[in-house]
Amino acid sequence: MLKRLMFLLAGLVAVSACGAQDKAAPAKTDWKEGQNYFVLAKPQPPAPGKVDVTEVFSYACPHCAHFQPFVDQLKARLPKQVTFTYMPVVFNPSWEPYARAFYAAQSLGVLDKSHQALFDALHRDHKPLRTIEELGGFFGGLGVDPKNFVSTAQSFVVEGQLNKGRELALAYEIQSTPTLIVNGKYRLDASSAGGQEQAIALAEWLVDKELKSAKK
Structure with missing residues (x-):
């Protein structure tokens, strides 16, 4: 377990270092499978006819906080028929606790309000939000009853979502955060793409590739 955690942490450092690089995004024809993006051994396609982009992230990850503005750009530019999903x-x-907080916020209908706010609280304001109870206090500031938040975060439904997330993380071959998964088939991150802006450009290119494939 320790060896795995060290490997994962090393992946996080790599994402940070490559994300800081300032180099031009490759032309669309320059993206290389096995170098810039990777085809999953066990694809997890969405429903037939659907195209999906998933960001695998954690509120605990500072690189995810730094990547969020780029994610917002991607979401705004995706075609209407493409869905975007967050997966803690x-x-x-x-x-x-942060994964539970995400699913609880989603269940309580406050994710749009809490998502950026929680990143800011942790990485800009450095608030000590480490337990479900402390996170309940944070959500209380957003108008959510803290007790309701805690009970939702510890519910059977959220437990099931956590288990499903663990299964998908294995299928997606997740090694670091943030990672983007396109249509349950392709994996990429800022390190493989050559930077944060490049990662967004590559994700859009793969989305276009999947949309064209769906029309055939």
């Missing part, structure tokens, strides 16, 4: 991942026990 748990690399170690300290990350689990």
Whole structure:
């Protein structure tokens, strides 16, 4: 387990370093499979006729906080028929409360309000939000009853979502955060793409590739 965590943390450092690089995005014809993006061994396609982009992330990850503005750009530019999904991942026990917070916020209908706010609280304001109870206090500031938040975060439904997320993280071959998955088939990150802007450009290119394939 320790070896795996060290490997995962090394992946996080790689994402950070490559994300800071300032180099031009490759032309669309220059993206290389196995170098810039990877085809999953066990694809997890969405429903027939659908195209989906998933960001695998954690609120605990500072690189995810830095990547969020680029994610917002991607969401705004995606064609209407393409859906965007967030998937929190748990690399170690300290990350689990944040995954529970995501699913609870989603269930309570406050995710649009809480998503950026939680990133800001953790990485800009450095608030000590490490437990479900502390996170309940944070959500209380957003108008959510703290007790309702805690009970939702610890519910059977959220437990099932966590288990499903663990299965998908394995199928998606997740090694670091943030990672983008396009249509349950392709995996990429800022490191493989050559930077954060390049990662968004590559994701859009893969989306276009899938949309064209769906029309055939």
